[in-house]
Amino acid sequence: xxxxxxxxxxxxxxxxxxxxxxxxxxxxxxxxxxxxxxxxxxxxxxxxxxxxxxxxxxxxxxxxxxxxxxxxxxxxxxxxxxxxxxxxxxxxxxxxxxxxxxxxxxxxxxxxxxxxxxxxxxxxxxxxxxxxxxxxxxxxxxxxxxxxxxxxxxxxxxxxxxxxxxxxxxxxxxxxxxxxxxxxxxxxxxxxxxxxxxxxxxxxxxxxxxxxxxxxxxxxxxxxxxxxxxxxxxxxxxxxxxxxxxxxxxxxxxxxxxxxxxxxxxxxxxxxxxxxxxxxxxxxxxxxxxxxxxxxxxxxxxxxxxxxxxxxxxxxxxxxxxxxxxxxxxxxxxxxxxxxxxxxxxxxxxxxxxxxxxxxxxxxxxxxxxxxxxxxxxxxxxxxxxxxxxxxxxxxxxxxxxxxxxxxxxxxxxxxxxxxxxxxxxxxxxxxxxxxxxxx
Amino acid sequence: xxxxxxxxxxxxxxxxxxxxxxxxxxxxxxxxxxxxxxxxxxxxxxxxxxxxxxxxxxxxxxxxxxxxxxxxxxxxxxxxxxxxxxxxxxxxxxxxxxxxxxxxxxxxxxxxxxxxxxxxxxxxxxxxxxxxxxxxxxxxxxxxxxxxxxxxxxxxxxxxxxxxxxxxxxxxxxxxxxxxxxxxxxxxxxxxxxxxxxxxxxxxxxxxxxxxxxxxxxxxxxxxxxxxxxxxxxxxxxxxxxxxxxxxxxxxxxxxxxxxxxxxxxxxxxxxxxxxxxxxxxxxxxxxxxxxxxxxxxxxxxxxxxxxxxxxxxxxxxxxxxxxxxxxxxxxxxxxxxxxxxxxxxxxxxxxxxxxxxxxxxxxxxxxxxxxxxxxxxxxxxxxxxxxxxxxxxxxxxxxxxxxxxxxxxxxxxxxxxxxxxxxxxxxxxxxxxxxxxxx
Numbered sequence: 001x002x003x004x005x006x007x008x009x010x011x012x013x014x015x016x017x018x019x020x021x022x023x024x025x026x027x028x029x030x031x032x033x034x035x036x037x038x039x040x041x042x043x044x045x046x047x048x049x050x051x052x053x054x055x056x057x058x059x060x061x062x063x064x065x066x067x068x069x070x071x072x073x074x075x076x077x078x079x080x081x082x083x084x085x086x087x088x089x090x091x092x093x094x095x096x097x098x099x100x101x102x103x104x105x106x107x108x109x110x111x112x113x114x115x116x117x118x119x120x121x122x123x124x125x126x127x128x129x130x131x132x133x134x135x136x137x138x139x140x141x142x143x144x145x146x147x148x149x150x151x152x153x154x155x156x157x158x159x160x161x162x163x164x165x166x167x168x169x170x171x172x173x174x175x176x177x178x179x180x181x182x183x184x185x186x187x188x189x190x191x192x193x194x195x196x197x198x199x200x201x202x203x204x205x206x207x208x209x210x211x212x213x214x215x216x217x218x219x220x221x222x223x224x225x226x227x228x229x230x231x232x233x234x235x236x237x238x239x240x241x242x243x244x245x246x247x248x249x250x251x252x253x254x255x256x257x258x259x260x261x262x263x264x265x266x267x268x269x270x271x272x273x274x275x276x277x278x279x280x281x282x283x284x285x286x287x288x289x290x291x292x293x294x295x296x297x298x299x300x301x302x303x304x305x306x307x308x309x310x311x312x313x314x315x316x317x318x319x320x321x322x323x324x325x326x327x328x329x330x331x332x333x334x335x336x337x338x339x340x341x342x343x344x345x346x347x348x349x350x351x352x353x354x355x356x357x358x359x360x361x362x363x364x365x366x367x368x369x370x371x372x373x374x375x376x377x378x379x380x381x382x383x384x385x386x387x388x389x390x391x392x393x394x395x396x397x398x399x400x401x402x403x404x405x406x407x408x409x410x411x412x413x414x415x416x417x418x419x420x421x422x423x424x425x426x427x428x429x430x431x432x433x434x435x436x437x438x439x440x
Numbered sequence: 441x442x443x444x445x446x447x448x449x450x451x452x453x454x455x456x457x458x459x460x461x462x463x464x465x466x467x468x469x470x471x472x473x474x475x476x477x478x479x480x481x482x483x484x485x486x487x488x489x490x491x492x493x494x495x496x497x498x499x500x501x502x503x504x505x506x507x508x509x510x511x512x513x514x515x516x517x518x519x520x521x522x523x524x525x526x527x528x529x530x531x532x533x534x535x536x537x538x539x540x541x542x543x544x545x546x547x548x549x550x551x552x553x554x555x556x557x558x559x560x561x562x563x564x565x566x567x568x569x570x571x572x573x574x575x576x577x578x579x580x581x582x583x584x585x586x587x588x589x590x591x592x593x594x595x596x597x598x599x600x601x602x603x604x605x606x607x608x609x610x611x612x613x614x615x616x617x618x619x620x621x622x623x624x625x626x627x628x629x630x631x632x633x634x635x636x637x638x639x640x641x642x643x644x645x646x647x648x649x650x651x652x653x654x655x656x657x658x659x660x661x662x663x664x665x666x667x668x669x670x671x672x673x674x675x676x677x678x679x680x681x682x683x684x685x686x687x688x689x690x691x692x693x694x695x696x697x698x699x700x701x702x703x704x705x706x707x708x709x710x711x712x713x714x715x716x717x718x719x720x721x722x723x724x725x726x727x728x729x730x731x732x733x734x735x736x737x738x739x740x741x742x743x744x745x746x747x748x749x750x751x752x753x754x755x756x757x758x759x760x761x762x763x764x765x766x767x768x769x770x771x772x773x774x775x776x777x778x779x780x781x782x783x784x785x786x787x788x789x790x791x792x793x794x795x796x797x798x799x800x801x802x803x804x805x806x807x808x809x810x811x812x813x814x815x816x817x818x819x820x821x822x823x824x825x826x827x828x829x830x831x832x833x834x835x836x837x838x839x840x841x842x843x844x845x846x847x848x849x850x851x852x853x854x855x856x857x858x859x860x861x862x863x864x865x866x867x868x869x870x871x872x873x874x875x876x877x878x879x880x
Contacts, residue, residue, distance in 0.1 A: 034587045035642060038572065038580035054712065057568050060657055064560025066529045067536045067689060069521035070551040074692045076566055077685050081509035089506045096507045103683040104632040105595045110549055111510040112684065120504025126516055128497050132478065140478035147474045150766050152812045155545040155798045192544040202475060217500055242682065243543040244552065245517050249507060252514045272494060326590050358595045360800045372592045 017353035019346035020374040022325070024356035034325065082112055083180055093118055096249065097184025100312040106157070106331065106358070106366040108187035110242050115249030116162055116185065118284075119219040122269055126253035129217065131237065135275035138204025145253055148239060151194040156236070156259065158364045159333045160250075161186035161305045163262035163289055166421040172406045174426075174439045179315040182425065182437070188333070188366035189250075191257050192240035196273075197232045205232075205275050213274040213282075214256050214267040224265045225279030226258060227303070234259050237270065259364040260335025261303045262420070264289060291416035294405045299419065307334035307394055308422040309342055309369065309386035320433035323377035328355075331366040334388035338362065341387050342369040348381035348426065348440035349396075355384070363389075380429040381440045397423045397439060457793035459786035460814040462765070464796035474765065522552055523620055533558055536689065537624025540752040546597070546771065546798070546806040548627035550682050555689030556602055556625065559659040562709055566693035569657065571677065575715035578644025585693055588679060591634040596676070596699065598804045599773050600690075601626035601745045603702035603729055606861040612846045614866075614879045619755040622865065622877070628773070628806035629690075631697050632680035636713075637672045645672075645715050653714040653722075654696050654707040664705045665719030666698060667743070674699050677710065699804040700775025701743045702860070704729060731856035734845045739859065747774035747834055748862040749782055749809065749826035760873035763817035768795075771806040774828035778802065781827050782809040788821035788866065788880035789836075795824070803829075820869040821880045837863045837879060 014023040073080060080102045086094035096115040098108055108114075115121070126145050134140035162185035168175045169182060200212075205228070212231050215223040226235075238246060238257040246252050251268025258266050264284060279285070279301070290300035309332035320326060328346075332339045338361050343352035355369040369384065387393045395403075400423035407417065426440040454463040513520060520542045526534035536555045538548055548554075555561070566585050574580035602625035608615045609622060640652075645668070652671050655663040666675075678686060678697040686692050691708030698706050704724060719725070719741070730740035749772035760766060768786075772779045778801050783792040795809040809824065827833045835843075840863035847857065866880040 034590050035573075035581035035583050035639070036587070038574060038582055054572055057565070057657065059562040059564050060659055060661060062562070062659060063529070063531065064557060064562040064658060065688075066527065067522075067524050067534045067555050067557060067561055069524055069536065071522070071536070071553065071555065071687050071689050072551065073684060074566075074688050075563070076693075080684055082507075082511070084507050084509055087506065089503070091503065094507045096509065096511070104593060104680040105630045105683045107547060107630045107682045109682045109684045110551075111512065113511065115507050115511065117504060117507060121507055122499040122502070122504040123515070124499050125497070126514075132494055133475075134478060141475035142478055143475050146761070147476070150474050150764070152767050152796075152810060153544060153769070155808055157800075190545045190547045199475070217497065218504060219500055219502060221500060240544040242547045242549045243545045244513060244520055244549045247511050248505075248514050249511050253516075321586070324590070327592050329593070360597075360802065362800065368595055370592060 017345065018351035019380050020376055021344060021346050021353040022372040022374060024354060024371055080112070082114065083184065089120055094120065095185065097180050098187045099180045100183060100331070101179050101315050101318060103312065104329065106188050106368050107242060108189060110189070110244065110247050113187040113189060113241070113247065113250055114162065114185045116263065117218065117249070118222055121248045122218045123248070124217060124253060124269060129253050129271065131254065131270055132272045133199060133203045134272070136206040136209040136277070137275055141199070141203045143199070148194050148237065148254070151198065153192055154195055154236065155190055155192040157188065157190045157362050158259045159186055159188040159366050160257070160263050160266055163264060163419045167418040169421045169423065169425065170406050170417050172408055174437045176316065176437055178317045179310060179312055183310050185263070189241045190243065191236060191238040193236045193238035193254070193257065196235035196237055196256070199237065200231055209275045209277055211276045211279050213276055213280050214270060215272040216267045216269040217271040218269045222264065222267060222284055223280065223282045224267055224285055225282065226265055228275065230258055230261065260305055262305055265303065289419065291419055294403070302420060305335040306420065306422045307336065307386050307388040307392045308332065309384040309394060310425040311382050311384050311427060314382065314429065314435045315427050316435055316437040318435045320375055320429060320435070323375050325372055325374050327370055328373050328382060329368065329370045330384055332369055332384070332386035333364070333366050334386070334392065335364055336388045336390040336392055337364065338389040339367040339386055340389045343385045344369070344371045345383045346373055346380045349383055352385070375429065377431065379431060381438060382427045382429065383424050383440065385424055395423050457785065458791035459820050460816055461784060461786050461793040462812040462814060464794060464811055520552070522554065523624065529560055534560065535625065537620050538627045539620045540623060540771070541619050541755050541758060543752070544769065546628050546808050547682060548629060550629070550684065550687050553627040553629060553681070553687065553690055554602070554625045556703065557658065557689070558662055561688045562658045563688070564657060564693060564709060569693050569711065571694065571710055572712045573639060573643045574712070576646040576649040576717070577715050581639070581643045583639070588634050588677065588694070591638065593632055594635055594676065595630055595632040597628065597630045597802050598699045599626055599628040599806050600697070600703050600706055603704060603859045607858040609861045609863065609865065610846050610857050612848055614877045616756065616877055618757045619750060619752050623750050625703070629681045630683065631676060631678040633676045633678035633694070633697065636675035636677055636696070639677065640671055649715045649717055651716045651719050653716055653720050654710060655712040656691070656707045656709040657711040658709045662704065662707060662724055663720065663722045664707055664725055665722065666705055668715065670698055670701065700745055702745055705743060729859065731859055734843070742860060745775040746860065746862045747776065747826050747828040747832045748772065749824040749834060750865040751822055751824050751867060754822065754869065754875045755867050756875055756877040758875050760815055760869060760875070762873070763815050765812055765814050767810055768813045768822060769808065769810045770824055772809055772824070772826035773804070773806050774826070774830070774832065775804055776828045776830040776832055777804065778829045779807040779826055780829045783825045784809070784811045785823045786813055786820045789823055792825070815869065817871065819871060821878060822867045822869065823864050823880065825864055835863050
């Protein structure tokens with residue numbers, strides 16, 4: 001052990017809730033003592049510390065590699081990838097999920113943004129792609145990518161989430177799945193493009209119309225009905241994602257982005273917006289994305305992704321190596337607007353402490369929350385619960401399931417109920433440090 | 441021509457400065473008329489518009505490709521890469537520059553972040569890498585990556601800029617180079633890591649000490665002296681970049697990040713911070729990054745990247761296809777704090793209009809500015825000029841050169857003067873629409 005561990009100035013950071021939750025502003029000022037002393041070896045988290053930590057490893061004596069034109073991650077990070085569920089591209093849906101447990105911050109790098117395709121990833125030549133706005137408009141218009149490039153643009157950091165994200169949590173048994181498998185169909189990027197309202201106005205949209213039907217150029221020609229009010233509000237024809245052109249899995253060369261609305265409405269490979277008086281009741285909205293509620297009513301045209309949060313680390317499949325201070329962190333987001341607060345529990349919801357929210361807290365965007373926690377080596381159940389600026393709060397599981405139902409077998413996004421789960425996620429830490437998914 | 445081009449409701453957006461600069465809030469409401477009418481063909485920017493724009497291109501009839509575990513850009517974007525200047529990895533400096541003319545927004549995607557290495561890109565095993573804090577401290581400490589992962593972290597969006605960025609502008613003749621060649625050694629990311637102040641406090645740093653010497657684990661063991669006050673302020677040991685682990689070119693597995701300070705001080709592959717009373721006058725600070733001013737004084741220990749902006753589009757090498765509305769856009773940033781305003785000129789600085797700044801405007805981060813412009817088809821000289829919240833303003837070229845000097849031949853970062861150019865960039869648009877670099 002290192003000498004400073006017995007320093008009299010080492011004080012316990014303020015406890016804010018049961019089972020070791022520390023004040024969100026606790027940094028290292030009061031003896032978190034995770035480092036090893038020079039030359040001590042084996043102290044704290046120093047696994048196999050050399051007696052001489054500044055001894056030169058091989059790379060200090062070798063010329064490094066070539067700087068490539070497009071940079072890729074270190075070979076030591078080859079496990080930081082999306083999980084895919086259709087690697088042989090069979091004729092069915094394909095998904096790739098974001099590895100939240102390996103990420104920190106609010107930006108999802110483009111390589112790891114989630115993707116769902118109903119007919120594979122189309123290979124679209126941007127020089128041939130066009131966007132048409134027609135239907136109840138004075139002037140039907142055609143936009144090439146070159147034309148859209150000349151319009152005044154906006155940028156905005158925001159999330160996209162599949163309506164079926166978190167579907168495994170509808171199971172009546174807690175499935176032993178990672179945060180990537182459970183919540184991996186949500187990601188957050190800086191999107192840049194042309195405000196749709198400007199294009200609709202140029203087309204002379206009939207303001208008495210109520211709907212717009214958006215259609216993609218992929219082979220299923222996925223289409224969804226979107227309230228025209230959203231198109232005239234904050235909708236965007238997105239051309240760029242985190243600075244570069246949007247990725248093939250996100251709709252290259254352009255997608256409709258509807259901040260806060262469920263993923264599939266943000267039509268990718270956007271080729272047409274038709275203004276109409278009625279929704280079209282397309283296959284995707286009448287069949288794939290509708291479900292029957294416990295009260296017998298159909299649950300459809302539920303656009304908003306409601307307030308939600310989950311802890312990304314520690315999470316199922318990870319293991320704490322030793323007692324002491326660890327950071328609990330995750331993301332919160334709401335289709336309504338900004339996150340107002342996130343509470344964290346280490347005792348399965350018996351007591352809650354206020355988490356730190358990382359600036360900038362942006363509307364309809366991931367907000368990173370953090371809370372320091374001193375694990376005493378005993379059992380713990382970690383939960384987060386978010387509130388948004390509209391006063392909405394993540395429902396507790398019992399109330400959520402009573403209203404929205406659950407399944408008796410592992411659900412998928414094609415089983416019901418599967419849509420818009422936004423209740424609490426619970427991770428149990430065992431005495432061995434292993435983290436498992438539980439209901440609590 | 442399309443019929444709506446003669447609609448009586450089409451009005452000219454408000455002119456705010458000479459040669460066609462429009463009000464920053466001008467969107468499309470008043471006849472920017474860039475789209476083609478349905479079926480009209482050939483109108484506006486519609487190059488080769490088909491008579492039937494909704495005719496099905498091949499990808500609407502084909503099954504798409506496999507969703508890969510790590511997503512990459514469309515094959516149609518293969519030109520969106522960094523320019524590299526040492527492709528055979530000869531024993532000299534290597535650089536890769538960000539293609540600003542092809543990017544929009546404030547986030548630089550990780551694949552396109554600029555890189556400079558003095559001995560190639562090291563291939564570091566993170567399990568073997570350690571960070572030592574020693575020197576004038578009570579408790580010399582060793583940190584493994586596992587230990588650092590447990591500390592409370594922070595995230596922050598901010599830029600890194602090489603002190604030699606924009607060095608071509610020290611030439612007494614305007615070099616015919618792109619914005620990538622001139623300004624490509626600056627990029628902006630969301631960085632996540634551990635506040636250095638917390639680690640220094642844990643080590644019991646002697647607060648009477650004035651300097652810290654940061655050293656990397658690459659083969660040149662690049663080291664720089666940094667004022668301890670910066671280490672105790674907003675310095676970070678950065679572990680993540682745009683969510684994922686930092687890239688090999690940015691210091692994998694960890695770098696020192698000093699928001700707003702010149703690039704090479706943000707020591708990559710960070711392996712040691714030694715607390716000291718004096719700077720060390722290393723090779724890199726005494727030779728590479730010092731220069732003699734016109735007044736005979738040495739210019740060194742100039743840490744701050746001062747307020748700056750440049751137009752990324754339109755820029756040298758691009759061409760406007762036709763008169764009419766185009767968006768002028770670029771980035772502004774300051775090591776002092778937030779950008780307060782950006783002015784844009786289309787007549788070489790005779791008149792200026794206020795550009796729109798895209799929210800969020802963050803301290804020590806890229807801020808995207810935009811201004812709609814109606815090009816009349818005649819000559820124009822486009823410039824931007826930024827102010828920061830500290831009241832600093834980008835100097836005009838004449839005053840800047842008088843103080844800092846210029847060269848009579850193409851400069852490089854190893855020639856003097858080459859460091860911390862932050863004056864105005866000028867792009868001239870010719871009657872043929874071609875954009876060239878000029879001094880104005």
